Amino acid sequence: MPANLTPIYKEAEERYRRATDDNERLAALKEMLAVIPKHKGTDKLQGEIKAKIAKLKKSRSAKKGGTRQKAPDNIPKEGAAQIPLVGAPNCGKSQFLATLTNARPDIADYPYTTRIPTTAMMEWENIKFQLIDLPPVALASYEGWMKSLLFRADVIFLFADLSSDDLIDDVQTILNMLDYQQINLVNPDFEREEDQLTLDKVWKKTFLLANKYDCDEEDIRLGFLTEAFGDRFPIYKINALTGEGSDELKERLFDSLGLIRIYTKTPGRDAYMTDPVLLMQPATVADAAYHIHKDFAHKLTYARIWGEGKFDGQRVQKDFQIADGDILEFHL
Numbered sequence: 351m352p353a354n355l356t357p358i359y360k361e362a363e364e365r366y367r368r369a370t371d372d373n374e375r376l377a378a379l380k381e382m383l384a385v386i387p388k389h390k391g392t393d394k395l396q397g398e399i400k401a402k403i404a405k406l407k408k409s410r411s412a413k414k415g416g417t418r419q420k421a422p423d424n425i426p427k428e429g430a431a432q433i434p435l436v437g438a439p440n441c442g443k444s445q446f447l448a449t450l451t452n453a454r455p456d457i458a459d460y461p462y463t464t465r466i467p468t469t470a471m472m473e474w475e476n477i478k479f480q481l482i483d484l485p486p487v488a489l490a491s492y493e494g495w496m497k498s499l500l501f502r503a504d505v506i507f508l509f510a511d512l513s514s515d516d517l518i519d520d521v522q523t524i525l526n527m528l529d530y531q532q533i534n535l536v537n538p539d540f541e542r543e544e545d546q547l548t549l550d551k552v553w554k555k556t557f558l559l560a561n562k563y564d565c566d567e568e569d570i571r572l573g574f575l576t577e578a579f580g581d582r583f584p585i586y587k588i589n590a591l592t593g594e595g596s597d598e599l600k601e602r603l604f605d606s607l608g609l610i611r612i613y614t615k616t617p618g619r620d621a622y623m624t625d626p627v628l629l630m631q632p633a634t635v636a637d638a639a640y641h642i643h644k645d646f647a648h649k650l651t652y653a654r655i656w657g658e659g660k661f662d663g664q665r666v667q668k669d670f671q672i673a674d675g676d677i678l679e680f681h682l
């Protein structure tokens with residue numbers, strides 16, 4: 351039986367031949383299918399068009415899947431510490447990030463808003479901490495890349511939601527899940543003893559953030575939270591909408607890192623106080639010089655120091671212990 355194709359069909363077919371991308375091809379094929387005379391003589395042709403449409407749709411959705419944003423399992427560290435925000439759905443992690451940094455993550459009053467990590471810098475005095483907003487740590491969303499990020503973290507901010515009656519269970523579930531992953535959350539003051547050294551377990555200094563401290567019955571729930579976890583973690587009352595409570599937290603965070611800030615100057619000039627060198631405690635004049643340049647440390651003969659408990663410009667040797675806020679002038 352002849353197909354008897356109409357001019358309107360032939361036009362659509364011509365468009366299909368000339369199409370330069372899959373969207374145009376798909377649109378033309380659909381039109382061909384819509385206008386093709388429907389009788390026995392075109393059955394085979396209709397089948398071919400349908401098969402082409404199906405193939406194109408499949409390849410388009412495969413491409414879409416391929417370009418979907420992928421979560422990284424390693425985020426290069428910046429600033430004084432890398433700190434993932436860990437918590438149950440909806441506890442206010444993204445709100446905290448939005449209020450304390452320049453980032454603008456999605457925030458919503460429904461769970462599972464955050465799907466991939468967002469990184470942003472939180473300022474404190476003249477240094478910055480790197481926060482990572484994560485999807486909730488819950489069975490429904492926990493993926494391998496999250497484990498990798500948590501393994502690399504310097505400190506963890508664990509969130510509890512003071513507006514939720516489930517807050518104790520939520521925190522406990524997270525602790526259990528992470529424990530199962532060999533990630534043990536500990537008090538920032540915790541010092542690991544030699545006999546606690548295990549190769550397959552990591553220990554992460556953790557602050558418990560009791561968020562939504564502006565909600566109804568917040569003090570009652572805070573009481574339950576303190577009873578359950580107050581011995582294990584320091585608890586900070588936070589209002590992520592305003593940032594209230596975060597100053598105290600940031601100060602304690604810096605203390606927990608065991609870092610000191612050192613400033614350098616050249617003779618006859620003032621020190622540049624906005625850009626400190628960060629060193630692990632305990633540190634000496636030689637460590638500070640080494641941080642600036644390896645050769646510098648070798649050539650150094652002495653330094654002059656300004657800081658608490660020292661005479662201004664006091665002459666010190668390489669092995670002199672330095673403290674947070676000291677200004678150093680190196681002499682070769």
Ligand SMILES: Nc1nc2c(ncn2[C@@H]2O[C@H](COP(=O)(O)OP(=O)(O)OP(=O)(O)O)[C@@H](O)[C@H]2O)c(=O)[nH]1
Pocket residue numbers: 437438439440441442443444445446456457458459460461462463464465484485486561562563564565588589590591592
């Ligand atoms: N009243 C009050 N509401 C808050 C506070 N922090 C967050 N919220 C609100 O709680 C809801 C959830 O906040 P999100 O920041 O999206 O929560 P999340 O933890 O990132 O949620 P997921 O991405 O789903 O894990 C939003 O409507 C926020 O505005 C707070 O301290 N007080």
Ligand SMILES: [Mg+2]
Pocket residue numbers: 443444445456457463464483484485
């Ligand atoms: Mg979020």
